[in-house]
Amino acid sequence: MNAASQFGAPEERLECFVSVACTLRDGTLDLDQYVEELSRHLEERFADHEILLVHLGADAHLILSVTELLSCVPNVRFIELAPGIEDDIVHSVCVDNAIGDFVVVLDPRRDPAGIVSDLVDKCRSGSDVVVGVARHPATIGYRMMAPLMRRVLRRTGYNLPRDITGLCCLSRQAVSSVLRIGRSHHEFMNRIARSGYPVFALEYEPKVRLRKTLIAGLHSALRALVFNSRSPLRWIVAVGLFGSCLSAAASGYSILVHFVRDHVQEGWTTTMVLISGLFMLQFAILALLGEYVGHLLEELSCRDAYSVVFEKHSSVMVDELRRNVKTEARSAASQETTRPDSESPTS
Secondary structure (H helix, E strand, O other): OOOOHOOOHHHHOEEEEEEEEEEEOOOOOOHHHHHHHHHHHHHHHHHEEEEEEEEEOOOOOHHHHHHHOOOEEEEEEEEEEEEOOOOOHHHHHHHHOOOOEEEEEEEEOOOOOOOHHHHHHHHOOOOOOOEEOOOOEEEEEHHHHHHHHHHHHOOOOOOOOOOEEEEEEEEHHHHHHHHHOOOOOOOOOHHHHHOOOOOOEEEEEOOOOEEEEEHHHHHHHHHHHHHHHHHHHHHHHHHHHHHHHHHHHHHHHHHHHHHHHHOOOOOOOHHHHHHHHHHHHHHHHHHHHHHHHHHHHHHOOOOOOOOEEEEOOOOOOOOOOOOOOHHHHHHHHHHHOOOOOHOOOOO
């Protein structure tokens, strides 16, 4: 504790612009209280800030609540997105529309408002990318499959800390790098991992701990594999080559048996098993190739990644006496331009 805080004086605010993007879902509890608490926290710690509320869907009650917030809380922006958008695109919208030097993406249902200062302090210390990690309960199936899934994902370049929650803080340089990598529908955390900046983990205590399930974990792992790496395609190509070798060996075996024996009746079961296995490999390859073809068609389409229904801003004005020119800078400039008479050149 410094001298100013010891005697009750307010601490000096950090001279940086912080953007906090909140992803809203239908049923977000106590949004008014959360935004007011977040606004007070940002006002006390930072010289400039903005709160970006990004909502997916059409909830009349939530829109009415946000409209009331805009009339009493300053520096708040509200973006309503068209429904049917995945979470990764929502995170991309948050980062793309934030204008601060540091961008924090959080979920009001899970993340406390006071975690913003810890994230920004860690990011200002030289960590351009900071992600939040927290232990969550998991089912038995998830705990059994998690080591295998992490090992497979590491082979594709997915080098992120364990137990990430989706909370993150990016510097302006990291934001520019993340927006240049991949598409909006690609997994957002994988784009962060591929940005080229080291990823630092910040452990914190979330308000709600969600239970991890095997189905959700497999869905996330498959999405990260298919949409962010070509490794699965290469694995399937290797499986296809192996199946082709088996087919060639089976053909050679049948020709050899035909020349060695006159009447061939044995091997019917082996043939049926082999044909069934090859057809299984063939259909698996066609299924994955179909996923990639659909992905390529989506990449080549001219459709926008997201559609903003409307955007609203706070009607509360900031302090009218606030200036963006410091008196120290003005006095220094006047000292440089004003010289004593003794230093003036003589004619």
